[in-house]
Amino acid sequence: MPGELSPLAPFLRKLELHMRLSAADREAVLSLPHAVKPLRAGAFLFREGDPARNCCVILSGFVCRHKVVAEGARQILSVHMKGDGVDLQSVMLDVADHNVQALTAVEVAYIPTQAILDLMPTHPAVVQAMWIETLVDASIQREWIANVGRRDARARVAHLLCEIGVKLEAAELARRDCFELPLTQEQVADATGLTSVHVNRVFQALRGEGAIGGRKRSLVIDDWARLAEVGDFRPTYLHGQAEAVGLA
Amino acid sequence: MPGELSPLAPFLRKLELHMRLSAADREAVLSLPHAVKPLRAGAFLFREGDPARNCCVILSGFVCRHKVVAEGARQILSVHMKGDGVDLQSVMLDVADHNVQALTAVEVAYIPTQAILDLMPTHPAVVQAMWIETLVDASIQREWIANVGRRDARARVAHLLCEIGVKLEAAELARRDCFELPLTQEQVADATGLTSVHVNRVFQALRGEGAIGGRKRSLVIDDWARLAEVGDFRPTYLHGQAEAVGLA
């Protein structure tokens, strides 16, 4: 079984950011049972209230997690890309407490949760790595609470752009200062707790002061240090991913 | 060793909300090595940047986790009480990404992380329960992102009050509709991304419309259904804790 070619290889790579794994552990990850499924942009991987039977790994494309509040407004909770295990937590919890939706066309691998539980006795290190993965996820969520709670619009957007840049680079999809933004301005708004109109104005402001460039979604971060300062971006909270791109 | 009298009993009780544990597992939790320490209000249990060597369990009193952003504003990320394992995640991560501070005088039990890691082979169910505990924590954080990101001031405060009520009841510290609020209005503001002045006005509005009563910090939720509706409070995200108080 040629490990490097397994669709789960990027997932394994991500786990290894957190923990050293033995050859047997690596093999156990790559041979997890999984069903690969292509989905169109906008498709739901899970919905709030769904019973949690599977967790899934992103193979290509982008997804986000989000909640819808009473008045119908949407709040994006996180953005995920190649190699991310989305809803690893569903391994342990009974029911999904949020939605997971494809931002672009994606390929995902569904893994039955039981298969992961079965690794506990035989490959505890793998389970430990997955636990860490969920903890890093939680750390990112804490940063997002601070982002939407206590930063102004400019900082929120700048922070989000920096984070996405680092995650893209850690996933080896792009350089952190030059990438195709996988979000529309409306989705940036939903991620930052703003309106799309105001996000648009913030983008213009950031362009105006020379922090970012590029046209449309092709984003170029001309002045990383500047943008990071505007966004109060200190990447410690990304743990392994920050180190992976030399920001630790 | 009389389990019921161990200071870790409330922690065990919380873990058992998530998983059925054997007698041996229960015993293993209660006999975890720990150092009990009383702390004054305002004391830090951990600081951002600290190396993570211990995790701690709250025995009495209240603590919060928070971050400080560039301009000096503070964002409270969660509120914890008796039986909560705060920073269980530090078992796995290298460095604390936020502060943990006592809101009132507290007693905490520090547990060396290594002792928890050592349970992996011998008591996997205990480790699994702790994992679930961290996942429920993450679920609550997601709800907070939506709360500060997409709800107006009234709803944010109402939501927070409902959540604290349910957690207090689940911890058997009070009824969910009648309790001593462990936060000052300024701390409520830091938890909801508002200013204390505005929080004060929201409290008056909620009192005015008959949703809440009581004077000072002694809060009485006169109309739970009303407050829950104002706050868009649907407690699924609390998982086991919601069920424990009959809200599932």
Next chain:
DNA sequence: CGAACTTTTGACAAGCATCAACACGTGTGG
């Protein structure tokens, strides 16, 4: 009984939302 918090009040300012319209690019079908 005074010092340090905490809550409350008022006047005013600002950031962001809202609404509405328009521009632009892209893909689709006639």
Next chain:
DNA sequence: CCACACGTGTTGATGCTTGTCAAAAGTTCG
């Protein structure tokens, strides 16, 4: 190939929610 719809981005006018500043009143505790 053009017409058209649709999603996305852009702009302007206006107003509300919430922040800011400052001061007073109430509370707690040594």
